[in-house]
Structures are given as structure tokens and as C-alpha cells.
Amino acid sequence: MNTGTNTGTGAGTDAAHTAAGTPAGAVRGRDQLVVAVDGPSGSGKSSVSKEVARRFGLAYLDTGAMYRALTWWCLDRGVDLADAAAVADAARELPLDQGTDPDRESVLVAGTDVGEEIRGARVTESVSAVATNPAARAALVARQQEVIARSGRRIVAEGRDITTVVAPDAHARILLTADERARMARRGLQNGGTPDAEQLHQQVVGRDAKDSTIVNFTEAADGVVTIDSSDLTVEQTVQAVIDVVVRAAGRPA
Numbered sequence: 001m002n003t004g005t006n007t008g009t010g011a012g013t014d015a016a017h018t019a020a021g022t023p024a025g026a027v028r029g030r031d032q033l034v035v036a037v038d039g040p041s042g043s044g045k046s047s048v049s050k051e052v053a054r055r056f057g058l059a060y061l062d063t064g065a066m067y068r069a070l071t072w073w074c075l076d077r078g079v080d081l082a083d084a085a086a087v088a089d090a091a092r093e094l095p096l097d098q099g100t101d102p103d104r105e106s107v108l109v110a111g112t113d114v115g116e117e118i119r120g121a122r123v124t125e126s127v128s129a130v131a132t133n134p135a136a137r138a139a140l141v142a143r144q145q146e147v148i149a150r151s152g153r154r155i156v157a158e159g160r161d162i163t164t165v166v167a168p169d170a171h172a173r174i175l176l177t178a179d180e181r182a183r184m185a186r187r188g189l190q191n192g193g194t195p196d197a198e199q200l201h202q203q204v205v206g207r208d209a210k211d212s213t214i215v216n217f218t219e220a221a222d223g224v225v226t227i228d229s230s231d232l233t234v235e236q237t238v239q240a241v242i243d244v245v246v247r248a249a250g251r252p253a
């Protein structure tokens, strides 16, 4: 078990009866429950956040998909990613329709389903150029805050700056980490065992290095609980997050 200091969590705990002794059912019944999850590439944010949302009956917001959709839109329209003003304009105008059902990913840009294309190499290799544009970030952060408000503040949101910028007032704030070796191995498996080690390194470590020039997702801000999933299974990581949420939900936001 590799959670950060003072989490008091225990992997493998029954979700219905946690270490804090608070039934998860009571947490499910809360009017509002915002769970913020940040972390580096391949730390497991998407898989774990989706499952946590399902178990608590919450909406799910993948903010990385927003940066990816904006990148797709810029590339599709021939916007020069080095032109900061043009990218910021595109961010404000982006005709994005993104679902928040954890069981059904849906990302439409101007009516086109881009769910698969935004995960491809073309977007992955360019997304950091967009994500490091401060004005574009401001436009997307505002949209993310709108989505959280429209959910009735019943949502799990994940990304790089959710605990610090998008929802610093979330009920539970978690930094999900894993060491480089684990993250590279996971992403390699996810890609079907990418044979090109250099490409894999670039997709995980290289992208994090670029992204972290504008947001800090490697150190937990005050009040943020670190969960290190390097040696945990997916299910153990989900349980560790659930434990943090149940503990936090007992306190006022």
C-alpha cells in the first residue's frame, strides 16, 4: 500500500465499510460530492476516476480529452500551434460537446465524433503545445468549471490542475502518482506493447516534462492526498481513492 502521508487508507477495504467507518451509501446520498484527481501520464487517473464515479453514482469529466479535442480542432483547421493568439481564439470558439457518463465516452467537435482520433499519435504528439498556452488554458478551465457546476457538483474530474486551479474547493483532492517504470510499462501494454521504446518514453516522460512547465502535477498542494499506485492493482487503487473520498466526505468542503 503506497498512499501518501496521513491518508489512513487501506487497499482492499470493502467500499461499503471503510477504515473511517462511514458507509459509502451515505456518501452516495450527499447532495454534492466533487472529487478532484491529478497526476502524471499513465498514473491511472482515467481508469480509476471512471470507476470511482461509477461506484458513487457521479458524473465523470476527463479534462485531458478537452485539451486533446482543442488540439484536434486546431490541426483540422490548420491553426499554427505556435501562434498563441490563434490557439487561444480556437479555445474560446471550440464547438465541443463532451459527455460525462463514465460508461460512455463521447467527445464531439462540431458534430464530428473525435473520440478515437484524439487518442492517436498525431494529437498526442501535439497536445502539449496547446496545453502550455495560458490563454487557451483559461478558456478550458472556465468550461471545466461550468461542467462541474452543471453536474450539480456531483462529479469526479481528472487532469493536471483540478486539485489546484479548476476545483481547489473539491470535497476530496487526490494526486495519483506512479513511478516512471510503472507508468511506462502500463502505457506500453495499453498501446499493445509499443516496440519503439523511444516513442513510448516520449509519450510518457517527454510529454510530462513539457506539460509540467505550466502546471505542477508532481507535488501535492496543501490538503491534497497522494496515492502512489506503483505497486497497486487497479482495484486496490480504486479502493484507496474511495477511502480518501469517504474520509473527506465526512468533512464540510
Ligand SMILES: Nc1ncnc2c1ncn2[C@@H]1O[C@H](COP(=O)(O)OP(=O)(O)OP(=O)(O)O)[C@@H](O)[C@H]1O
Residues within 6 Å of the ligand: 039, 040, 041, 042, 043, 044, 045, 046, 047, 048, 064, 186, 187, 190, 229, 230, 231, 232, 233, 234, 235, 237
Ligand atoms: N494500479 C493501477 N492503477 C491505475 N491504472 C493502472 C494500474 N495498473 C495498471 N493500470 C493501467 O494503466 C493504464 C493507464 O491508465 P490511464 O489511461 O487511466 O492513465 P492516465 O493517468 O489517465 O493517463 P493519461 O493522463 O496519459 O491519459 C491503463 O491501461 C490502466 O488499466
Ligand SMILES: Nc1ccn([C@H]2C[C@H](O)[C@@H](COP(=O)(O)O)O2)c(=O)n1
Residues within 6 Å of the ligand: 041, 063, 064, 065, 067, 068, 127, 128, 131, 158, 159, 160, 161, 162, 207, 211, 215
Ligand atoms: N487538466 C489538464 C488535463 C490535461 N492537460 C494536458 C496534459 C496532457 O499532455 C494533455 C492530454 O491529457 P491526457 O489525456 O493525457 O490526460 O492535456 C493539462 O494540461 N491539464
